[in-house]
Amino acid sequence: MAASTLSEVARLAGVSLATASRVLNGSSRKPAEDIAERVRDAADKLGYVPNAQAQALAKSSSGLIGLVVHDIADPYFSAIARGVQEAARQQNRMVLLASTSGTPADEKQAVAAFAARRADSMVIAGSRSVREEDKQGNAELAAELDRYCRNGGQVGVVGHPVVGASAADGYHVVEVPNEELAAGLAGQLAATHDGGFVIIAGPEGLYTSDDRVRGFQQGLADAGRPAAEVIRTGFNRAGGFQAGQALAERIKGSKERLCIFAVNDVMAIGVTAALRPEGVWIPRDATVAGFDDIETLRDFRPALSTVHLPLEDIGRLAAGDPDTPPITGTVKLRRSTEAPVGPQL
Amino acid sequence: MAASTLSEVARLAGVSLATASRVLNGSSRKPAEDIAERVRDAADKLGYVPNAQAQALAKSSSGLIGLVVHDIADPYFSAIARGVQEAARQQNRMVLLASTSGTPADEKQAVAAFAARRADSMVIAGSRSVREEDKQGNAELAAELDRYCRNGGQVGVVGHPVVGASAADGYHVVEVPNEELAAGLAGQLAATHDGGFVIIAGPEGLYTSDDRVRGFQQGLADAGRPAAEVIRTGFNRAGGFQAGQALAERIKGSKERLCIFAVNDVMAIGVTAALRPEGVWIPRDATVAGFDDIETLRDFRPALSTVHLPLEDIGRLAAGDPDTPPITGTVKLRRSTEAPVGPQL
DNA sequence: CTGTTAGCGCGTTCAA
DNA sequence: TTGAACGCGCTAACAG
Numbered sequence: 001m002a003a004s005t006l007s008e009v010a011r012l013a014g015v016s017l018a019t020a021s022r023v024l025n026g027s028s029r030k031p032a033e034d035i036a037e038r039v040r041d042a043a044d045k046l047g048y049v050p051n052a053q054a055q056a057l058a059k060s061s062s063g064l065i066g067l068v069v070h071d072i073a074d075p076y077f078s079a080i081a082r083g084v085q086e087a088a089r090q091q092n093r094m095v096l097l098a099s100t101s102g103t104p105a106d107e108k109q110a111v112a113a114f115a116a117r118r119a120d121s122m123v124i125a126g127s128r129s130v131r132e133e134d135k136q137g138n139a140e141l142a143a144e145l146d147r148y149c150r151n152g153g154q155v156g157v158v159g160h161p162v163v164g165a166s167a168a169d170g171y172h173v174v175e176v177p178n179e180e181l182a183a184g185l186a187g188q189l190a191a192t193h194d195g196g197f198v199i200i201a202g203p204e205g206l207y208t209s210d211d212r213v214r215g216f217q218q219g220l221a222d223a224g225r226p227a228a229e230v231i232r233t234g235f236n237r238a239g240g241f242q243a244g245q246a247l248a249e250r251i252k253g254s255k256e257r258l259c260i261f262a263v264n265d266v267m268a269i270g271v272t273a274a275l276r277p278e279g280v281w282i283p284r285d286a287t288v289a290g291f292d293d294i295e296t297l298r299d300f301r302p303a304l305s306t307v308h309l310p311l312e313d314i315g316r317l318a319a320g321d322p323d324t325p326p327i328t329g330t331v332k333l334r335r336s337t338e339a340p341v342g343p344q345l
Numbered sequence: 346m347a348a349s350t351l352s353e354v355a356r357l358a359g360v361s362l363a364t365a366s367r368v369l370n371g372s373s374r375k376p377a378e379d380i381a382e383r384v385r386d387a388a389d390k391l392g393y394v395p396n397a398q399a400q401a402l403a404k405s406s407s408g409l410i411g412l413v414v415h416d417i418a419d420p421y422f423s424a425i426a427r428g429v430q431e432a433a434r435q436q437n438r439m440v441l442l443a444s445t446s447g448t449p450a451d452e453k454q455a456v457a458a459f460a461a462r463r464a465d466s467m468v469i470a471g472s473r474s475v476r477e478e479d480k481q482g483n484a485e486l487a488a489e490l491d492r493y494c495r496n497g498g499q500v501g502v503v504g505h506p507v508v509g510a511s512a513a514d515g516y517h518v519v520e521v522p523n524e525e526l527a528a529g530l531a532g533q534l535a536a537t538h539d540g541g542f543v544i545i546a547g548p549e550g551l552y553t554s555d556d557r558v559r560g561f562q563q564g565l566a567d568a569g570r571p572a573a574e575v576i577r578t579g580f581n582r583a584g585g586f587q588a589g590q591a592l593a594e595r596i597k598g599s600k601e602r603l604c605i606f607a608v609n610d611v612m613a614i615g616v617t618a619a620l621r622p623e624g625v626w627i628p629r630d631a632t633v634a635g636f637d638d639i640e641t642l643r644d645f646r647p648a649l650s651t652v653h654l655p656l657e658d659i660g661r662l663a664a665g666d667p668d669t670p671p672i673t674g675t676v677k678l679r680r681s682t683e684a685p686v687g688p689q690l
Numbered sequence: 691c692t693g694t695t696a697g698c699g700c701g702t703t704c705a706a
Numbered sequence: 707t708t709g710a711a712c713g714c715g716c717t718a719a720c721a722g
Contacts, residue, residue: 003460003463003492003496005714005715005716007715007716015692015693016692016694017694017715017716017717018692018693018695018717018718019691019692019693021716021717021718022692022717024719025716032691032692035691035692038470038706039719047492049460049461049492049715050461050716051402051461051463051715051716052458052462052716052717053398053401053407053462053463053464053714053715054402054403054698054714054716054717055715055716055717056398056698056716057396057398057399057402057698057699057714057715057716057717058697058698058715058716058717058718059698059716059718060698061718062398067442070442071427072417072423072426072427072430073420073423073424073426073427073640073657074423075418075423075641078417078418078419078420078423079418081417081418081423081442082416082417082418082444085417085443085444086444087443094441094442094443094458094462094693095441095442095443096440096441096442097412097426097430097439097440097441098430098439098440098443099427099430099431099434112394113439115348115394115399116394116395116396117397117398117439118396118397118398131505150350153713154692177384188697237644259384268588272644273644276646294641295418295641296420296639297641297642299582299614299615299617299618299645300644300645300646301621301645301646307449308392312418312670314603314721317405320534350698350699350700351699351700352699352700360708360709361709361710362699362700362701362709362710363701363702363708363709363710364707364708364709366700366701366702367701370700370701375707377707380707395699396698396699396700398698398699398700399698399699399700399701400699400700400701401700401713402698402699402700402701402713402714402715402716403699403700403701403702403713403714404700404702405714461719538718538722556718592704598715677697
């Protein structure tokens with residue numbers, strides 16, 4: 001038993017298809033009130049639900065907005081997703097979700113699927129990479145996006161342009177000032193920290209990670225400090241944990257109080273978690289800072305110094321919301337980077 | 346410049362529409378290999394992307410699965426969303442996302458929108474409620490779901506049936522054994538805790554909250570303990586925080602070491618966060634337990650005792666994945682409920 | 691203001 | 707095996 005159709009409603013109301021359509025679905029021209037009511041009654045009686053697919057086909061506008069993320073359960077992405085969702089709601093559209101493993105090849109698949117569904121626009125979140133292994137995938141992804149844009153699609157990319165994508169119409173990038181913010185963080189940390197710095201970074205070639213590393217180094221240089229050593233690892237908690245384990249020995253074997261900058265919050269949490277069982281206490285024996293200011297981690301102790309990013313706004317902006325302010329971040333110094341004898345909050 | 350259509354491809358390949366369709370989109374009957382190749386070439390040249398809307402219209406099956414959550418940025422829901430996403434991927438379908446404010450009225454809207462898009466199935470997560478204020482909304486939601494099911498839709502609900510929904514075909518509930526698990530938690534806590542218990546619960550009428558409260562009380566009773574006092578507050582971190590503030594005085598003013606059970610993890614975190622600045626240390630001055638075992642909170646210190654729920658599996662199951670095991674939880678006792686002189690992990 | 695008609699892009703039944 | 711024709715449910719031109 002399929003859902004009832006508009007023509008059934010029209011027949012029951014004793015009017016034509018067009019009239020029923022005008023009454024039930026948004027049209028500029030409003031039919032007479034008495035006939036309109038009859039149509040509404042009929043629709044009600046039949047439990048009529050307009051077929052959005054058919055509407056989309058006829059109007060060639062689907063009211064869909066696609067969202068590509070690496071992992072919807074990652075708090076970074078889910079915060080962005082919330083922003084996209086809100087923007088979609090305001091625009092009276094629905095969100096199509098695609099979680100990919102993070103490889104460009106997978107993302108290309110997702111983009112193609114969105115294009116097939118004729119999504120009006122789409123948002124691509126997740127770090128871009130220039131690693132050799134992603135080269136072909138990037139090219140294909142760029143081609144797919146390009147075609148989509150040429151067909152009138154709107155694309156919002158978070159962070160960096162997709163590698164190789166031409167600056168087509170309808171293609172816009174929500175720039176996140178990772179580099180400046182990381183420099184700012186480094187500057188503020190250098191003001192109170194005398195010892196050395198170490199950076200826990202993601203794999204080389206990940207733009208977001210690379211930008212934050214570069215910015216941080218620049219900030220150190222501006223403060224007259226030597227460059228920090230960079231440890232490359234996975235761009236997630238597990239990566240941070242590994243790096244933390246590797247650092248533990250070193251910290252315990254030296255008198256120096258190291259300041260550790262992990263290029264994102266979950267990595268910083270991983271570092272801290274690895275250090276704790278080794279008896280290395282933050283901020284007593286070393287200090288730790290992250291990046292992103294993930295909401296769920298805000299109750300973490302010691303409170304994590306980080307850079308606040310308005311992730312929801314980023315999502316909203318990428319989804320094409322006009323009255324979202326441009327993206328700016330804020331350095332947040334908290335307990336994890338306090339001086340050795342700071343207040344015991 | 347709109348995307349190219351199947352008939353354009355057919356014309357360029359010099360074949361009929363039907364043939365092109367058979368070649369490009371899954372059909373049982375395969376045309377000759379030489380002609381098939383010509384069609385594929387043409388499609389490639391034109392950058393043909395099948396219009397999923399039109400396909401859906403013709404086949405009356407959209408390949409869409411709707412997901413209703415209260416807040417996609419809430420780690421509880423985003424974990425479930427991951428499960429749904431994975432199931433969808435396996436079934437070669439896409440996820441339509443709707444975040445609602447949590448009111449049944451909003452959820453009804455979302456369900457209607459999914460129905461309009463002719464989603465093949467949908468998943469509704471988020472606690473059901475029997476509060477008076479939700480009565481009408483619940484009824485409308487139930488009616489909407491009912492109609493959707495009658496039209497052949499599949500509905501998976503997490504936790505509890507939607508209030509008032511008739512057990513229609515295609516309607517199934519992923520039961521979460523909240524009550525038994527809460528009882529189990531209470532039992533294990535009672536084994537090592539001598540003092541009193543307090544429960545921080547959500548508003549009365551929220552099934553999930555009520556079940557956990559009831560189970561916990563039952564568990565206490567089975568252990569020969571008096572019933573715990575129940576404090577009602579918001580079902581989120583803010584609610585927990587408020588309750589924590591209210592409790593702080595009492596804990597400081599008494600010698601008794603209270604065991605606080607918050608009906609979910611984020612509330613437990615809120616309680617702990619409120620207690621900390623008041624100088625109440627966990628587990629020294631009081632102990633705290635939660636429910637859900639949210640992944641992002643696992644590095645929280647003191648490590649939170651809780652009940653582990655396989656949220657991804659729940660999502661997968663609700664999305665109709667056949668080979669996901671039935672849902673069982675596990676009590677996880679960690680540092681936050683340890684005896685006063687436990688090991689300093 | 692209303693009704694008729696022609697598509698939107700595709701799957702699928704029929705004849706050929 | 708291939709192609710012509712119809713229908714999926716709806717919108718938007720037209721004509722009345």
